[in-house]
Amino acid sequence: MTLQTEGIGFSDLDNLINKPCDLEFIIELLKIESSNEYEKELWQYSGQERLNLVPKLKERGNILYGQKLYDEAEDVYCQAIGICEQFMNRERKCDEEWITLNKMKLPVLLNYAQCKLVKGDYY
Numbered sequence: 001m002t003l004q005t006e007g008i009g010f011s012d013l014d015n016l017i018n019k020p021c022d023l024e025f026i027i028e029l030l031k032i033e034s035s036n037e038y039e040k041e042l043w044q045y046s047g048q049e050r051l052n053l054v055p056k057l058k059e060r061g062n063i064l065y066g067q068k069l070y071d072e073a074e075d076v077y078c079q080a081i082g083i084c085e086q087f088m089n090r091e092r093k094c095d096e097e098w099i100t101l102n103k104m105k106l107p108v109l110l111n112y113a114q115c116k117l118v119k120g121d122y123y
Contacts, residue, residue, distance in 0.1 A: 042079070051087065054080045058108050070115045077112035081105060 007014035045053060057080035064073035084105035091098035116122070 042083070047087075050083050054083055054104055054108070057083075058111065061108070061111055065111065065115065070119050074112060074115040074119075077108050077115065080108045081112060084108070 007017070042050065042053075057076050061073045061076035061080070064070075064076060084101050088098055088101045088105070091101065
């Protein structure tokens, strides 16, 4: 029982497996951005850059909260909390690094909770 003899259940794909041919893909380039023209995703930052990002995210969340954009502020705070927790999972609770990360996380967590309260999301 192999793909060549049995197929995979789709006639067009079965034909392609039995009689392979060259495929041509057309890709439309919508935009070109250099590395300093876009906002990096979290996975692109180094560990230290992510730690430095937490206060910036907190400040951005505070600005959004002040503009009454609670959903957006909640998302930004959540990102900052996630970064802190990711690093905290690598440390033991009694270590100095864990305590420092926890002190960094607590104000952001309180801001996140405030967004939830304002929206009436108690659970």
